Amino acid sequence: MSKALNGPIPGQSLTDEPSGFPWERPPETADPNVAIKMHLDKFADDKFLDSALYLMQSGIPISTLTSTALTVAQGNGIHSVDVSLLIAPVIHKQFKVLADSAGIEYEEYMPQDDPDGEMEREERLKDLLASKLADKSTKGKELISQTMAAIGSPAEEELEDKMAEQEAAPMEATDGPSVTTEAPSAGLMSRGA
Numbered sequence: 001m002s003k004a005l006n007g008p009i010p011g012q013s014l015t016d017e018p019s020g021f022p023w024e025r026p027p028e029t030a031d032p033n034v035a036i037k038m039h040l041d042k043f044a045d046d047k048f049l050d051s052a053l054y055l056m057q058s059g060i061p062i063s064t065l066t067s068t069a070l071t072v073a074q075g076n077g078i079h080s081v082d083v084s085l086l087i088a089p090v091i092h093k094q095f096k097v098l099a100d101s102a103g104i105e106y107e108e109y110m111p112q113d114d115p116d117g118e119m120e121r122e123e124r125l126k127d128l129l130a131s132k133l134a135d136k137s138t139k140g141k142e143l144i145s146q147t148m149a150a151i152g153s154p155a156e157e158e159l160e161d162k163m164a165e166q167e168a169a170p171m172e173a174t175d176g177p178s179v180t181t182e183a184p185s186a187g188l189m190s191r192g193a
Contacts, residue, residue: 022077032086035079039069039091043098056099056106058128059121063109066092 019025029035042048055065069091070084079087099106105124 023075025077027074027077027079027083029079030083032079032083035073035083036087036090038078039073039087040094042069043094049098052095052098053102053104056095057104057124059107059124061107061110062092062095062099065095 029038052065056062066088070088073079074081074084096106096108
C-alpha cells in the first residue's frame, strides 16, 4: 500500500482527544518569575549541568543552549512563548555564570563568517577528545594519537582536494569523438518552422 494512503485523513486532528499534548493545554505558569525558578531548579540537577558544560566545551554557543531549553519548556507546557521571550536573558546569563564558574571556554553566540573560528573548534575538539580518552588503555591512547593526527592533517586535505577535482571535472568519453550540443539561438516560432 502506498504511503499516501497511510497518512492522516483530513479532519483527523479534530477527532483526537482534546488537550492530548502539553502545548494544547494552558501552560503550568504564566508568571515569568515562577518560570525562571523552574529553569534555575533544572540547573541544580547534576545530569543537566554535566550535559550543558559538555555542550559548551564542545563549541555549542550559549544562545543555542538557551533557545533550546526554552523551546523544550514550551513543548512540555511549562510556559508560553511570551514568557520565553521575557526570561531568555536571565537563562542566557545563567549559562554564562555556569561556564565561568566551571572555568571553561565558551562561545556566547554563533560566529559570523569567522574563518579562524574553524581552527579553534578543531583544536577544542582535539582537546576534548584527548581529555575524554586520556585514562584509557595504551591501545586507546594509540587510537587517540592517530585520530588527532588525522584531524586536519595534510593527507585529509589532499584527499578532499582530489575528491573536489573529481566532482568538478566533466565526464570525458574515452571511446569516440566528444559530442557537444549547442542551445538553439531562437525558438521554433522565430525560425519559421
